[in-house]
Amino acid sequence: EPEVTQTPSHQVTQMGQEVILRCVPISNHLYFYWYRQILGQKVEFLVSFYNNEISEKSEIFDDQFSVERPDGSNFTLKIRSTKLEDSAMYFCASKTGGDNSPLHFGNGTRLTVT
Amino acid sequence: AQSVSQHNHHVILSEAASLELGCNYSYGGTVNLFWYVQYPGQHLQLLLKYFSGDPLVKGIKGFEAEFIKSKFSFNLRKPSVQWSDTAEYFCAVTRAWGNNRLAFGKGNQVVVIP
Numbered sequence: 001e002p003e004v005t006q007t008p009s010h011q012v013t014q015m016g017q018e019v020i021l022r023c024v025p026i027s028n029h030l031y032f033y034w035y036r037q038i039l040g041q042k043v044e045f046l047v048s049f050y051n052n053e054i055s056e057k058s059e060i061f062d063d064q065f066s067v068e069r070p071d072g073s074n075f076t077l078k079i080r081s082t083k084l085e086d087s088a089m090y091f092c093a094s095k096t097g098g099d100n101s102p103l104h105f106g107n108g109t110r111l112t113v114t
Numbered sequence: 115a116q117s118v119s120q121h122n123h124h125v126i127l128s129e130a131a132s133l134e135l136g137c138n139y140s141y142g143g144t145v146n147l148f149w150y151v152q153y154p155g156q157h158l159q160l161l162l163k164y165f166s167g168d169p170l171v172k173g174i175k176g177f178e179a180e181f182i183k184s185k186f187s188f189n190l191r192k193p194s195v196q197w198s199d200t201a202e203y204f205c206a207v208t209r210a211w212g213n214n215r216l217a218f219g220k221g222n223q224v225v226v227i228p
Contacts (some may be wrong), residue, residue, distance in 0.1 A: 004157075035216075043204060043218035045156075056215060091158065102148065103216060105158035 025093030
């Protein structure tokens with residue numbers, strides 16, 4: 001069964017550094033998402049992406065965050081200047097489209113900002 | 115915005131015991147409901163979903179959930195758990211139309227003792 005893949009599985013970075021989290025969604029999927037889960041808290045929506053543009057973003061997704069689909073397969077999340085509170089598990093998800101299709105999640109990237 | 119409540123964050127039970135996890139959501143419109151499971155070290159996986167029709171939904175691994183519209187609930191059940199059901203379980207809801215962002219509950223950490 002095809003899967004959403006994320007790399008790296010764990011990233012450690014210093015405060016103020018830029019990080020790029022990478023995702024390869026399932027190949028025939030059209031909608032792409034980033035969620036995050038701070039330890040002990042709920043999984044939170046960050047952003048959705050469709051047709052090469054952001055379709056929706058949450059209040060968490062400020063100017064420090066950006067997403068890109070640089071080619072036909074990758075979907076990246078960039079944090080320009082990381083803060084301690086950005087430490088979390090970041091999940092990429094994708095779906096085929098339409099309201100009745102469920103999200104498929106990747107394994108997540110654990111980001112630790114020191 | 116829709117929100118999801120899950121109670122009894124930590125649940126410990128013995129093999130063969132029955133499991134029921136509560137999920138309540140707040141949104142007055144038509145919703146799609148999901149339960150996701152996250153086994154230790156693995157990604158979020160879809161356990162079952164409800165879009166319409168029979169409010170009793172059967173998912174994988176013997177799980178089922180019942181949608182009770184009047185109670186805004188979507189409780190997850192399994193009559194007889196196994197050690198391999200040790201995982202974190204997340205209830206999630208999205209509007210049936212419009213934005214498709216998932217709102218997650220805080221999760222239930224379930225530990226099954228052999």
